[in-house]
Amino acid sequence: MSEGVAPTGRVERVEVAVVGGGPAGAATAAMLARAGRRVVVFERAPAWRWHASGVFASPAAVAALRRIDVTAPIPGPLARPVPAMRVEIPGGPVARLTYGDDGSLRAPAVGFDREALDTGLLDLATDAGAEVRRGAVVRGIEAPGPTGRSRLVVRLDEVDREVDADLLVGADGIRSSIARGLGVARTARLGTRVGLTFHVRDPRSDDVARDARMIVLDGAYCGLAPVPGGRINVGIVLAGRRWRDALARDGAATVVRRVLAAVPPAADDPVAWVDAERCDAIAGASPVGHRVAHRAGDDWLLVGDAAGFLDPFTGEGLHRALVSAELAASAVHDRLGGHEAALTGYEHAMRARFGAKDAVSLMVQAFLARPNAFRYATHRLAERDAVRETMSLVMGDLVPARRALDPRFLAALLRP
DSSP, X not given: OOTTOOOOXXXXXXXXXEEOOSHHHHHHHHHHHHTTOOEXXXXXXXXXXXXXXXXXXXXXXXXXXXXXXXXXXXXXXXXXXXXXXXXXXXXXXXXXXXXXXXSSOSSOEEEEXXXXXXXHHHHHHHHHTOEEEETOEEEEEEOOXXXXXXXXXXXXXXXXXXXXXXXXXXXXXXXXXXXXXXXXXXXXXXXXXXXXXXXXXXXXXXOOOOOEEEEEETTXXXXXXXXXXXXXXXXXXEOSHHHHHHHHHHXXXXXXXXXXXXXXXXXXXXXXXXXXXXXXXXXXXXXXXXXXXXXXXXSEEEOGGGGOBOOTTTOOHHHHHHHHHHHHHHHHHHHHTTOTTHHHHHHHHHHHHXXXXXXXXXXXXXXXXXXXXXXXXXXXXXXXXXXXXXXXXXXXXXXXXXXXXXHHHHHHHHOO
8 A cells, every 4th residue: 555545445436547637637538438438537636727847749749639639729729839949059059940840830839828738638538528526636556455456545525535446547747646656656767857837928929920949058958938828938957966956045036047047039039038027936846757667557557747758858748648648548448348468558559659759868868968069969950951850850759769860860960
């Protein structure tokens, strides 16, 4: 039994329990409910609130939303078009990654309004027939009972209840209590990293298409992504010890100001970053990464960030969340239909789908840890159109990630 939670003796039986109502959990629940499964979503937050989360997504994530049958117009109130992501080094090169868009914005990258996206996907699950219980805190996982399955202990309306599910889906993020309770959580590969995120007011406030920016500093980086509502999302990752010590000593507001002071001016960026007007509180996350030994077992599986998340620089977290939800819904439906190997198949499918992308992400992180090497590689990307296009397609999950691991591609990138 995890987390010292005593059993209650009151057991509720459900077919599928989904823990976490973010994009991965909501999408999984929606697809399973449409397939006729009885699904209950346990979401910790009583109502949506701003928290550290990704907003930028390539066209691949938009395509995944279409497959899940999200009918809201994109771009539109849900998302703002982003023609490209500019990777920048202050005083150095700029590499503009277009994610396959041809300039017409027929299939742009986007910056999502996460409140609209998250609540919309939960509404989609409810409309499909799933039951969504807000304010439900999973306090632990019991050892297998008479059914041979693990049980959740859920606090709802100040009462602890045991939930016995035929299948359990962990969708509760990078600090997944389900992964910990199942004993599969592992230390993040990239060590302790701290994420800080918030929105600032966009002076133009007309939601026109505008490039996102990724500013790479020594030991930190800062992503600036336009989102609906006349705002820009700021996401900062502090990787270096110097930055993390400053955070502990001086506080988040001071560190944020120092990072924003390093953002170079740009002709198409009207924000005065040092004095930018914040729209919400600074939300933090630590560690940023998450790793698991296994993504599935006899009667459970993990989706979204709970199934592993490396780093937001190349992570494409929203796309991975939605693809894992598609794979998970199919596997759970098949397993409940009697296909014994379905959950093992999910584990293999996730490894096949994202293993090479993780290798690319680790390669990029190796360059980020060496500023001179990253500056050199960014110069080469800025100068070489074909190499830059391949890298943008790989980072956007639009072509197989193994293309960026091909020795011919690496030679084209790194040759003087």
